[in-house]
Amino acid sequence: MMTEVISRWRPPVALALLVALLTGCASSTHAPVRDTGSEAEPATGGRPAGEAPGSNESRGRQPSPIPVKTVPLEHTDALQDILQQARDLYRRGQWSAAIAAAERGLRIERRSAPFYLVLAECYLQLGADDRAAEFARQGMRYTHQGDGLWRAFQQILTTEMAE
Amino acid sequence: MSSRKVPAKKTKSRKRKPSTRQKAQGQGALARLWGNRWLRWSVAGILACTLIGVLVIDRGVVAKFEGKKWSLPARVYARPLELYEGLRISAEAFTQELKALGYRPSGQVTAPGQIWRSGDDFEIFSRDFEFWDQRESARHFRMRLKAGQITSLRDVRGEALPLVRLQPREIGGIYPAHMEDRLLVKLTEIPPLLGETLIAVEDRDFLDHHGLSGRGIARAALANLRAGGVVQGGSTLTQQLVKNFYLSHQRSLGRKMLEALMSLLLELHYSKAEILETYINEVYLGQSGRRAIHGFALASEHYFQQPLQELGTSQLALLVGLVKGASYYNPWRHPERAQRRRDLVLQVMTDTGLISEREKTQAQGQPLAVVDRRQRRSPSFPAFLDLVKRQLRTDYREEDLRTEGLRIFTSFDPVVQAQAQRSLQGQIARLEQGYKMPAGELQGASVVTAVGSGEVLAVVGDRNSNFAGFNRALDAHRQVGSLIKPAVYLTALQADQNFHLASPLSDSPVVVEGRDGSRWQPRNFSREDHGDVLLYQALAHSYNQSTARLGMQLGLHRVRQTVEALGVTSQVPEVPSMLLGSVEMSPLEVATMYHTLANEGFYTPLRAIRTVLSADGTPLKRYPLSVEQRFAPEQVYLLNYGLQAVMHEGTGRSAFRRLSGDLRIAGKTGTTNDQRDSWFSGFTGDHLAVVWLGRDDNGQTPLTGATGALQVWSDMMARLPTRSMDTTPPEWVTYQYVDVDSGKPSGSNCRSAQQLPFIVGREPEGRSPCEHIENPVLHWWKGLWRQR
Numbered sequence: 001m002m003t004e005v006i007s008r009w010r011p012p013v014a015l016a017l018l019v020a021l022l023t024g025c026a027s028s029t030h031a032p033v034r035d036t037g038s039e040a041e042p043a044t045g046g047r048p049a050g051e052a053p054g055s056n057e058s059r060g061r062q063p064s065p066i067p068v069k070t071v072p073l074e075h076t077d078a079l080q081d082i083l084q085q086a087r088d089l090y091r092r093g094q095w096s097a098a099i100a101a102a103e104r105g106l107r108i109e110r111r112s113a114p115f116y117l118v119l120a121e122c123y124l125q126l127g128a129d130d131r132a133a134e135f136a137r138q139g140m141r142y143t144h145q146g147d148g149l150w151r152a153f154q155q156i157l158t159t160e161m162a163e
Numbered sequence: 164m165s166s167r168k169v170p171a172k173k174t175k176s177r178k179r180k181p182s183t184r185q186k187a188q189g190q191g192a193l194a195r196l197w198g199n200r201w202l203r204w205s206v207a208g209i210l211a212c213t214l215i216g217v218l219v220i221d222r223g224v225v226a227k228f229e230g231k232k233w234s235l236p237a238r239v240y241a242r243p244l245e246l247y248e249g250l251r252i253s254a255e256a257f258t259q260e261l262k263a264l265g266y267r268p269s270g271q272v273t274a275p276g277q278i279w280r281s282g283d284d285f286e287i288f289s290r291d292f293e294f295w296d297q298r299e300s301a302r303h304f305r306m307r308l309k310a311g312q313i314t315s316l317r318d319v320r321g322e323a324l325p326l327v328r329l330q331p332r333e334i335g336g337i338y339p340a341h342m343e344d345r346l347l348v349k350l351t352e353i354p355p356l357l358g359e360t361l362i363a364v365e366d367r368d369f370l371d372h373h374g375l376s377g378r379g380i381a382r383a384a385l386a387n388l389r390a391g392g393v394v395q396g397g398s399t400l401t402q403q404l405v406k407n408f409y410l411s412h413q414r415s416l417g418r419k420m421l422e423a424l425m426s427l428l429l430e431l432h433y434s435k436a437e438i439l440e441t442y443i444n445e446v447y448l449g450q451s452g453r454r455a456i457h458g459f460a461l462a463s464e465h466y467f468q469q470p471l472q473e474l475g476t477s478q479l480a481l482l483v484g485l486v487k488g489a490s491y492y493n494p495w496r497h498p499e500r501a502q503r504r505r506d507l508v509l510q511v512m513t514d515t516g517l518i519s520e521r522e523k524t525q526a527q528g529q530p531l532a533v534v535d536r537r538q539r540r541s542p543s544f545p546a547f548l549d550l551v552k553r554q555l556r557t558d559y560r561e562e563d564l565r566t567e568g569l570r571i572f573t574s575f576d577p578v579v580q581a582q583a584q585r586s587l588q589g590q591i592a593r594l595e596q597g598y599k600m601p602a603g604e605l606q607g608a609s610v611v612t613a614v615g616s617g618e619v620l621a622v623v624g625d626r627n628s629n630f631a632g633f634n635r636a637l638d639a640h641r642q643v644g645s646l647i648k649p650a651v652y653l654t655a656l657q658a659d660q661n662f663h664l665a666s667p668l669s670d671s672p673v674v675v676e677g678r679d680g681s682r683w684q685p686r687n688f689s690r691e692d693h694g695d696v697l698l699y700q701a702l703a704h705s706y707n708q709s710t711a712r713l714g715m716q717l718g719l720h721r722v723r724q725t726v727e728a729l730g731v732t733s734q735v736p737e738v739p740s741m742l743l744g745s746v747e748m749s750p751l752e753v754a755t756m757y758h759t760l761a762n763e764g765f766y767t768p769l770r771a772i773r774t775v776l777s778a779d780g781t782p783l784k785r786y787p788l789s790v791e792q793r794f795a796p797e798q799v800y801l802l803n804y805g806l807q808a809v810m811h812e813g814t815g816r817s818a819f820r821r822l823s824g825d826l827r828i829a830g831k832t833g834t835t836n837d838q839r840d841s842w843f844s845g846f847t848g849d850h851l852a853v854v855w856l857g858r859d860d861n862g863q864t865p866l867t868g869a870t871g872a873l874q875v876w877s878d879m880m881a882r883l884p885t886r887s888m889d890t891t892p893p894e895w896v897t898y899q900y901v902d903v904d905s906g907k908p909s910g911s912n913c914r915s916a917q918q919l920p921f922i923v924g925r926e927p928e929g930r931s932p933c934e935h936i937e938n939p940v941l942h943w944w945k946g947l948w949r950q951r
Contacts, residue, residue, distance in 0.1 A: 077325035078247030096785070100296055100774075103616070103788050108245065110615030111889060119788070134790045138765050141796055145894060 079105055079112060086118045095122040113142040113149045120156050133160040217424065224428045227409065232441065233457075234339040235347070235568030235778055239551055240331040241575040242618075242773075243294065246306065247326045250313045251884035254283060256578045257308065261287070263332050263577060265468030265534075275301040276473050283308045286319075290470065292330035295572055295774040295782055299328050311884055334575055335548045337555075337564045342453045346460035347568070347778070350440040353471055356517060357459060358439060360483045363515040364508055366400040370435055374401045374426030390507060401426040404442045448482065449489045456489075466494065466533045476518060477526040480508040481533075494533045502531055545631035546608075546624030547575055550751070550771045553637070558784060559775075568778030573771050574618035576611075579850070579883060583609050583621040584628040586879035591626045591856065594874065598865045605864065607856045607875065608635035610754045614851050614888075616788055617758055617767035622751075633859075636750045640733065641840045641857060644744040645705045645814075645868065646753055646833035647726065649760060649802055651714045651742055652702050654725045656798045656922075660717065664699040664801055664919045665906035665927045670709040675739045683739045685711045688834065688867070697906050699919065702805040703813030705832060707743055714742035728793040730755040730766050744833060753844050754853045760803060760829075761846040761888075764794035796893040797922050803829050803888070804920050806845075814869045815845065818877035827887035828880070832868030839863060841871030848886040852876055895923045902931035909933060912942040 086101035102118040109115075116139025123132035136156040143150040197203060244252075244260055261278055269277040272286045279286040284307050291301045304324055307315040316324045338344060350358070362369045368376045380397040398406070405425045410418060429438060447455060448462035456465045462482055463471040474482070484504035485492050494501035506527050513523040551573055555564060563569070587607050595605050611621040624634035633639070655662040670693040675683040685707045687693070693706060701709040714722050719737040726735050726746070735746050748756070751769065759766045767790050775783045806829035809815045814832040822828070830845020841856040841864065854872040858864060864871070892898070900916045902909040906927055909916035913933035921927070935942070 076247060076249050077323060078245070078249070081325035097296060099787060100785065104245075106788070107613070107616055107618075108247065110613075131789065134765070134792060137792050138763075138790050141763060141893060 076108075079109055082108070083112075083114055083118075086115065090118060090122060090125075093125075095125050098122050111142045113139045113153075115139075116142070117149060117152055120153065124156065124159075129160045133157055136160075217428075220421070220425060221428050221432075224409065224425050225432055228429070228433065228437075228441070231566075232408075233345060233347075233444070234341075234343070234566035236339060236344055237337040237555075237564045237567070237569040237571055238333055239335045239337070239548060239571045239573060239575075241334050241573060241577050242620075243292075243331040244329045245326060246313060246316060246329065248313050248316050251311055251886070252308070252313065252578070253311045253884065254308050256884075257285075259581070260329075260332075260577065264330060265464075267469075272303065274473065276469055289327060290330050292328075293780055294328070295776055295785075299330075302327055331572065332577060334544055334573070334577075336454075337552065338454060339565045341455075343455045343457055344451075344461060345444055345457040346464065347444055348458065348460040348471060350436055350443070353443060353459065354474065354479065356476065357471070357474075357479050357483070358443070359515075359517050360479060360508065360512055361439075361443070361486070362400070363517060364483055364511050365403065365486060366398075367515070369400050369439070372399055372401075372430075374428075374430040375399060375423055386511075390510075399426065400442050401429055401438055404438060404445060405429060407447065408441065408445050446486055447489060448485050449493070468534045475526070475529075476512075476522060477505065477509070477529040478532060480512065480526065481505040481531060484508045494531045495536050498531060505531070543629055543631065544575065544580060544622075545629065546622040546634050546636050547573075547580065547619070547771065549624070549631075549634045550619060550622055550637060554770070554772055554786075555775075569783070570776040570778070570780075571772060572774045572776070574613070574616075574620060574773060575771070576620040579611050580621035580623075582879050582882050583611050583623050583852070586875050586882070587623050587854070588626055588628065590875040590878055594856075594866065594871060600865070604858060605856060605866075606635060606859050607854065607872075608639060608750050609852060609854045609875065609879070610636050610750045611850055611852045611879075612754055612758055612769055614758070614761045614846055614849055615767075617762070617769045618773075619751075619754075619769055619771040620850070622771075635855065638749060639855065639857075640747040640749050641855065641861075642745055642835040643748050643753060643842060644833035644835040644840060645707075646748075646756075646831055646842050646844055647741070647744040647746055648702060648705065648710050649806060649831060650726045650729060650756075651710055651717065651722050652698065652805060653729075653760075653794065653798060653802045654717045654722050655698065655713055656801050657725075658795070658798075661925075662698055662713075663921050663925050663927060664697065664804060665901045665903075665921075666698045667695045667906050668698055668701050668709040668713055670694060670696050670701065670706045670712075673708050673712045673715075675711070675715060677739075683711075685740075685743055697903060699805040699808050700813075700903070703808035703811075705809075705814050711739065711742050715739065726756070728766070729757075729759045730768075730793075744835065750853045750855045753842070753855075754851060757831075757844045757846065757853065758851055759793060760799055760806070761851045762790070763796050763803075763893075764792060764799040765790045766793045767791075797895045800893055800896055801920055801922065806831055807888075807890075810845070814867075815843070815873060817869055818845075818873055818880075821877045821881040823881075825887070826880075826885075827890055829888060830873075830876070832873055834867040834869075837863045838866055841866040842868050843872035843876045845876060845880075846888065847880065848888040850880065850883060850885045852879060854879075892920055896920050897923050897926070899926055901927055905931050907931035911946070912936050912939060 082101055082105040086098050086105065089098035089101055098118055099122045102115040102122070105112060105115040116135045120132040120135040120139065123129070123135065133156065136153040140150060140153045143153065258280070266276055266278045266287070269279060272279050272288050275288050275290040277288045284305065286305050288303045289301055292299050302318065302324070304316065304318045304327060306313060316327065318324055336344065366376070366379060367382060368379045372379065376399050379399055384397070402422055405422050409425055410422060444458040444460070446459070447457055448459065449456035449465055451465060456462055459482055460471050462485070463469060463474055466482070467474060467478055481494065481501065484501070484507070487504070491497070492501045492504045509518070509523045509526050512518045513520055518526070551571065555571065559569070587609055591605050591607050594600070595602055605626070607623070607626050609621070609623045610619065612619050622636045624636040625632065654660065670687070672692060673685065677683070687707050688705070692708065696706065696709055701713070719739065719741065722742060723735045723737055731748065731752055733746065733748050733752060735741060738745070755769050758769065767788065770786050772786045774785050777783055807827065809831055810818055810828050815830050818828070818830070826847065828845055828847050830843060833842030833844070834840065839857055839861055842854070844853040845851070854875045856864070856866060856871040856875065898918045898920050900909045900911055900913070901907060901919050902913065903915050903917045907929045908927055909931045910933055912935050913931070914936055
């Protein structure tokens with residue numbers, strides 16, 4: 001709470017430079033990582049030849065997992081092309097073909113929400129409401145609350161629940 | 164000799180002009196004979212029988228020719244490689260893929276099937292292919308790879324291509340009992356030169372005769388005499404077809420007569436084009452193990468790994484030459500003999516004006532150009548094909564699979580399979596040597612799936628991946644040990660339970676007393692107690708005592724429900740030892756269970772097949788993606804944090820000896836009693852893999868999950884083009900600093916503080932005393948600048 005309040009305030013430039021200098025001089029500290037080194041399943045009966053005990057062990061050690069968003073391929077030409085195909089097929093009423101195209105897109109980028117929407121809408125058209133709802137639920141995971149896609153998924157879920 | 168002369172004299176005497184008296188005598192004798200009623204009836208009977216016989220034979224000839232001519236095997240294809248900017252693939256893997264598809268390096272790329280490479284730049288002329296959804300035309304394009312990723316994909320005019328789909332590789336078949344294999348081709352699809360050469364060499368009068376050709380026999384004899392060897396056969400193409408298609412290979416006068424009769428009947432009913440097309444698809448042209456190679460289209464793939472349409476003059480000549488004796492002229496076993504035969508065919512082609520003298524000289528100067536002997540034996544993937552067949556058998560009759568020529572498109576990924584095989588084989592050998600185990604004692608299996616689609620990419624069922632025996636990936640049901648623990652912790656993280664990742668658990672000794680007075684007292688692997696630990700630490704370090712205590716508190720029934728909701732269909736007994744993995748599962752079933760975790764709580768049945776088409780390309784069945792939410796995303800997110808901690812600080816951390824520290828992965832080790840089974844199951848953002856190591860006799864090994872299966876897993880993942888898992892928290896998840904000793908809320912500048920994710924409203928309460936790491940004011944300033 002304290003950090004939140006102070007962070008609204010910006011220090012004067014001179015002070016900022018001083019702080020920057022101080023910061024640079026300060027000894028570096030590592031993130032507080034607990035390193036127990038214990039292992040419930042230790043190697044027993046020796047170690048394979050050429051594998052020095054503990055060799056490189058520290059190289060892979062890193063702070064405990066914190067959230068990192070990997071960049072999805074959502075905007076590549078390939079995905080746009082497939083999405084266009086899937087939507088065209090949907091518009092033409094070729095539901096199964098549109099489903100196949102959407103699955104093709106998801107093979108390239110499984111977190112691309114528009115493909116889940118195509119799947120959900122196609123299954124709705126095919127009368128498989130439960131299936132449509134499942135794809136809507138998964139698609140929502142890859143959208144932001146309140147955006148267009150999120151609302152589209154929400155509508156499908158509401159329809160499904162109403163029925 | 165004398166017996167031959169006698170009939171000659173008789174013949175001569177018959178040719179003398181008979182006198183009037185003799186004529187009268189003869190006619191009288193005939194009349195007398197004809198007057199004999201019995202004889203009359205006999206002749207009539209013989210004629211009637213002959214006529215009926217001919218009609219029956221005729222019916223047989225027509226019925227077979229017009230019905231289903233051949234039993235066609237089902238063909239199984241790998242996934243097609245889709246090229247697009249951003250795709251991660253190494254230049255080596257890509258080159259390997261093209262090689263397996265029969266692409267040939269060429270200085271100038273002008274036709275389908277040719278490639279040119281200079282460093283990271285490729286120029287490719289792809290082949291057209293009939294996919295399940297559309298026909299993909301041949302494309303001439305350029306591609307650039309940089310640091311294992313496609314950075315540019317353009318056609319030869321420089322226009323950007325969003326996507327190029329290469330033809331999929333054929334990885335196997337389901338053959339008829341007689342093991343005949345063929346690829347059907349229409350006459351209009353074959354190179355005209357092939358048909359013309361075939362006629363020139365085998366039956367020059369084909370277009371003029373009616374099934375039999377006296378002139379052809381005479382000409383063949385003459386040609387053979389001139390060539391000093393047999394270059395032409397006496398039988399017409401029609402006779403050869405009849406012999407192969409309808410009759411046995413028995414040699415007798417009766418069979419020869421039947422062959423002649425059937426040839427005449429065949430010519431009576433069908434056009435020359437129909438007969439030639441059938442011949443081109445029927446003729447035997449080689450052997451690949453037990454599989455018999457029939458027809459020119461398959462022979463082209465077999466010998467040159469190229470479609471028939473791409474073959475040059477020299478290659479066509481070799482194939483036509485093989486008609487005379489595919490075994491005798493086998494180009495791998497008898498290359499000189501095969502080359503002589505090819506050159507003879509080229510000579511006939513020149514003599515008949517099909518090619519010029521210059522073309523002949525040029526073609527004769529070329530090597531046989533058959534595929535490399537090592538490459539010839541196409542790699543088999545018995546474990547994966549086994550899975551495909553099992554899935555197919557639920558929808559198709561065995562007979563149909565073997566005879567209807569189905570085209571089965573699967574999710575098989577040759578790049579992943581090659582790596583899975585290499586890692587399993589290599590690491591098993593290394594472990595055996597390192598632990599001084601008898602060579603060959605250790606066995607293993609692995610399954611790799613794509614995350615999200617649930618498609619199986621690779622299956623290895625034996626350390627010798629070509630061995631088509633017991634498929635451990637599917638059939639080895641072994642206790643899973645600690646691989647079951649995520650189910651216990653996931654149960655604890657569910658909405659009606661009051662646990663979070665920082666909940667303290669006791670890892671002191673625990674005893675469970677049964678109703679019958681039995682006592683179950685699990686111990687930690689290290690035989691050490693750890694006092695109070697946090698929930699995520701107990702999972703990361705795979706502590707048995709705290710897990711057993713937690714599981715008993717949650718209830719065996721609840722844990723069992725979680726295991727089943729994760730997708731496990733094996734029997735899960737409600738006994739305390741189940742909490743530590745006394746449940747038996749196959750690697751494939753473990754993959755199903757962990758895929759639900761990798762897929763953020765959505766269960767997806769694992770699939771190996773995408774689509775099945777009939778022989779004529781009609782879609783028969785699609786195996787679509789199906790998902791079902793079994794767990795809330797925030798619960799699985801928390802659990803996956805714990806599984807990431809396994810890799811960062813727990814039993815899986817040795818994976819980073821091989822893997823980049825930047826790769827975000829989650830997984831779990833598993834070791835069973837007496838170290839009989841070594842398991843590891845883990846996933847990245849793209850791939851999930853399960854590895855099992857152990858002995859077939861269920862004997863003891865020196866391996867744990869970490870020292871055995873994990874080594875195979877990390878070796879494999881280090882070489883696959885794979886991305887980190889996405890760790891963006893779902894809605895309702897927040898990160899907070901907690902003290903990792905007490906589990907109480909803490910601050911970023913406190914010693915032993917660590918950020919952990921919590922479900923909003925279920926965060927830990929209270930405040931941990933803080934031992935500052937650095938001056939709080941300085942820390943505060945730094946924080947300010949970090950925020951900027």
